Amino acid sequence: MNDGNSSSPLGTGGYSNTTATLALAKASFRSIMRSPSAVVFTLAFPLIFILVFGFLGGGGTRIDVGVKPGSDINNPVIAMLSKTGMIRLVMDKSQADFDKLLEKGNVDAMIDVHKKVNSVAYSVNVVYTSASRDKGGILKSVLNNVFYDKTLKPTVAEIKESTITGREYKTIDFILPGQLGFSLLSTGVFGTAFVFLSLRQTLVIKRFFATPVKRSSIVIGEAIARIGFALIGALFIILIGHFFFGFTLVHGALTVLNMLILGTMGIIVFMGFGFIISGIAKTESMVPPISNIVTLPQFLLSGTFFSIEAFPSWLQPISRALPLTYLNDAMRKVAFEGSGLWDVKFQIMILLIWGIVIYAIAVKVFKWE
Amino acid sequence: MEAKNAIISVKELVKKYDDFVAVQGLSFDVYENEIFGLLGPNGAGKTTTLEIIETLRAKTSGEIIVDGFSVDKNPQDIKQIIGVQLQAAGYYPNLNLVELIELFAGLYGAKIKPMEMLEKVNLQDKAKAKYKALSGGQKQRFSIATTLINQPKIIFLDEPTTGLDPQARRNLWDLIIAIRNAGTTVVITTHYMDEAEQLCDRVAFVERGQIIALDTPDNLIDQLVNSGFERKKEVKKANLEDVFINLTGKEWRE
Numbered sequence: 001m002n003d004g005n006s007s008s009p010l011g012t013g014g015y016s017n018t019t020a021t022l023a024l025a026k027a028s029f030r031s032i033m034r035s036p037s038a039v040v041f042t043l044a045f046p047l048i049f050i051l052v053f054g055f056l057g058g059g060g061t062r063i064d065v066g067v068k069p070g071s072d073i074n075n076p077v078i079a080m081l082s083k084t085g086m087i088r089l090v091m092d093k094s095q096a097d098f099d100k101l102l103e104k105g106n107v108d109a110m111i112d113v114h115k116k117v118n119s120v121a122y123s124v125n126v127v128y129t130s131a132s133r134d135k136g137g138i139l140k141s142v143l144n145n146v147f148y149d150k151t152l153k154p155t156v157a158e159i160k161e162s163t164i165t166g167r168e169y170k171t172i173d174f175i176l177p178g179q180l181g182f183s184l185l186s187t188g189v190f191g192t193a194f195v196f197l198s199l200r201q202t203l204v205i206k207r208f209f210a211t212p213v214k215r216s217s218i219v220i221g222e223a224i225a226r227i228g229f230a231l232i233g234a235l236f237i238i239l240i241g242h243f244f245f246g247f248t249l250v251h252g253a254l255t256v257l258n259m260l261i262l263g264t265m266g267i268i269v270f271m272g273f274g275f276i277i278s279g280i281a282k283t284e285s286m287v288p289p290i291s292n293i294v295t296l297p298q299f300l301l302s303g304t305f306f307s308i309e310a311f312p313s314w315l316q317p318i319s320r321a322l323p324l325t326y327l328n329d330a331m332r333k334v335a336f337e338g339s340g341l342w343d344v345k346f347q348i349m350i351l352l353i354w355g356i357v358i359y360a361i362a363v364k365v366f367k368w369e
Numbered sequence: 370m371e372a373k374n375a376i377i378s379v380k381e382l383v384k385k386y387d388d389f390v391a392v393q394g395l396s397f398d399v400y401e402n403e404i405f406g407l408l409g410p411n412g413a414g415k416t417t418t419l420e421i422i423e424t425l426r427a428k429t430s431g432e433i434i435v436d437g438f439s440v441d442k443n444p445q446d447i448k449q450i451i452g453v454q455l456q457a458a459g460y461y462p463n464l465n466l467v468e469l470i471e472l473f474a475g476l477y478g479a480k481i482k483p484m485e486m487l488e489k490v491n492l493q494d495k496a497k498a499k500y501k502a503l504s505g506g507q508k509q510r511f512s513i514a515t516t517l518i519n520q521p522k523i524i525f526l527d528e529p530t531t532g533l534d535p536q537a538r539r540n541l542w543d544l545i546i547a548i549r550n551a552g553t554t555v556v557i558t559t560h561y562m563d564e565a566e567q568l569c570d571r572v573a574f575v576e577r578g579q580i581i582a583l584d585t586p587d588n589l590i591d592q593l594v595n596s597g598f599e600r601k602k603e604v605k606k607a608n609l610e611d612v613f614i615n616l617t618g619k620e621w622r623e
C-alpha cells in the first residue's frame with residue numbers, strides 16, 4: 001500500500017498508508033462502539049426478533065397438512081414430514097371436509113402420496129391454499145429444503161433435491177439467518193451513509209485532507225471498522241441463537257466461519273448503498289428516508305420473516321431481484337443444510353453482480369466535500 | 370530573519386468561484402522562521418489563500434512553492450511538512466482528546482505522546498473529554514495542538530484567537546512565539562491588530578483579493594505617522610484589556 005510518499009523531508013522514514021488506514025479503522029471502531037444507534041441496529045433489533053420468535057415459535061411454526069383420504073400413509077414421505085416437528089398431519093377427514101378447511105385456511109395444505117405404478121418410488125401431490133399462502137410457502141420450502149431425500153429422487157424430479165433429511169427445522173433456523181441479513185443490511189446502509197455524510201458536513205474529512213492520508217485509506221479504514229463491528233455482531237447473534245435457541249449449525253465452527261464469510265460479502269455490498277446515500281443526501285435528516293427506500297423493501301421482501309415463496313407470484317420477481325434475498329438464502333443453506341460456499345456460488349455470484357453495479361454507481365455519486 | 374529565505378512563495382495567485390474572483394493575482398513570500406500575518410476585512414480572501422497553499426483548494430492560476438514543493442506536483446510532500454488549523458473544522462465524533470491525537474498521529478505517521486501534545490496547549494486535564502464538550506477557546510487550543518503533531522516546518526493558523534478570552538489569547542501568543550522559536554514558520558490570520566502588532570514579523574493587508582500593503586508592523590505604522598496621521602484622542606496609559614487582565618489574572622482558564 002506504499003506509494004509515492006517515501007521521501008519524507010523530516011527524515012522520519014517513509015510515510016505509511018497502512019498505519020494511517022489502521023489508525024482510522026481504530027478510531028472509527030471506537031466511535032461505532034460508542035454510538036447507541038449502531039449497537040441498536042446491529043444487535044438489539046435482531047436479538048429482539050430472535051427472542052420473540054424464539055419463545056413464540058418454540059418448536060417452530062405449526063403447519064397443518066391434511067392427508068388426503070386414500071393416501072398411502074406408511075411411507076418415508078409422511079414419516080419425514082411428521083419428523084420435522086413443524087408439521088401436524090391431519091387425517092381421518094373426508095375430502096369434502098378438507099375442501100372446506102382448505103378454503104378457510106384451517107388447514108394449510110393437503111398432501112397425497114401414492115406409490116408409483118411399477119416403481120418403488122412415490123409420487124407426492126401437494127395442494128396449497130390461497131387462504132394460507134404464508135404457511136403454504138413455508139411448507140414448500142420445508143419440502144424443498146428438508147424433506148426430499150435422495151432415495152425419493154425419481155419421484156420428485158420437478159422439485160429441487162436437497163441433501164438434508166429429517167433434521168428438525170425450527171423457526172429459529174429460518175428466522176436467525178434473516179435477522180442476521182437484516183442486521184448486516186442496516187449496519188451497512190445506515191452506518192455508512194451517516195458516517196460519511198457527517199464526516200463531510202462537520203468538516204472532519206476536510207481536516208483529514210490537510211494530513212498526508214489518502215482517500216483510499218479513509219474509505220478502507222472506515223470499511224474495516226464497520227465490517228469488523230458487523231461481524232462481531234453477527235457472531236454474537238449466531239452464538240446466542242445456537243446456545244439459547246438451538247439454532248442449527250450443521251458443521252459447527254466451520255458453518256459459523258462460512259456464515260461470517262458470507263456476511264462479509266453481504267456487508268460490503270450493503271455499504272455500497274451507504275456510500276451512494278451519503279453522496280445524494282443533502283442533510284442528515286435525509287439519510288433515514290433514503291436508507292429506508294433501500295432497506296425496507298429488502299427487509300420485507302427478501303425472506304427475512306417469511307419464505308419468499310409465501311408471496312403472491314407477482315411479487316416474487318421483485319424478491320428475486322434483491323441482494324438480501326440471496327444473502328438470506330445462502331445463509332440458510334450454509335447453516336441448515338450444511339452447504340459449503342461452493343454450493344451457494346449462484347447466490348454469491350448474484351451478490352457479486354450487485355456489488356459491481358452498486359460500487360460503479362457509488363464511485364460516481366460519492367462526494368468528498 | 371537576516372537570511373530571508375523564502376519558505377513559501379506565492380506568485381500571481383488567482384482564485385475564481387464561478388464568476389466571482391475571490392483572489393486577484395496575489396504575490397508574496399513568507400520567510401523561513403518568521404511569523405507572517407495575513408490581515409484584512411471579512412471576505413478579503415485570506416482563508417481562500419491559506420487553503421490553496423495548504424493544498425485543500427484548487428487554484429485558478431498562479432504558482433505556489435512551499436519549501437521547494439509545488440502545490441500542483443507535490444501536494445503530498447507539502448502536507449507532510451505543514452500543520453493546519455482551519456477556520457472551521459470538525460473532529461471525529463465520539464472520541465476523546467487523547468484518542469483524537471492518536472488518530473492524527475496515525476494519519477501523519479508521527480510517533481508522539483498524546484499527553485505531551487495536550488500539555489503544550491494546557492489541555493492535559495481535558496484528556497478524557499470529548500471535543501464537543503470543550504469550550505470555544507479550548508477547541509481552538511486543541512486545534513493548535515493537532516497542528517503540531519507532525520513537527521511541521523510551517524504552521525497555518527486561521528484566526529486562532531477568535532473567541533478567546535484575553536488571558537487565553539496572550540497565552541496563545543506565548544505558545545505561538547515558542548513554536549516559532551523552536552524553528553517553525555508561522556502563517557496567521559487575525560482580526561486583532563494589537564495581536565498582529567505584537568506577534569507578526571511582517572504583515573500583508575489583503576482587500577478584495579489583492580495585497581494593498583506588505584511590511585513589518587513598525588514600518589507600516591511609521592509610514593502612516595509620517596503621512597501626518599494622528600490619533601484623535603490622547604491614549605490613556607492603560608486600556609480596558611489591561612483592566613481585564615489585571616482583575617482576572619494571567620492564567621489559562623478552563
Ligand SMILES: Nc1ncnc2c1ncn2[C@@H]1O[C@H](COP(=O)(O)OP(=O)(O)OP(=O)(O)O)[C@@H](O)[C@H]1O
Pocket residue numbers: 386391409410411412413414415416417418456
Ligand atoms: N466555497 C466557496 N464558494 C464560493 N465563494 C466562496 C467560497 N469560499 C469563499 N468564497 C468567497 O470568497 C471570498 C473570500 O472568502 P474567504 O473565506 O477567503 O475570506 P476571508 O478573508 O477568510 O474572510 P473572513 O475574515 O471572514 O474569514 C468571500 O467573498 C467568500 O464569499
Ligand SMILES: [Mg+2]
Pocket residue numbers: 415416417456527
Ligand atoms: Mg477566513
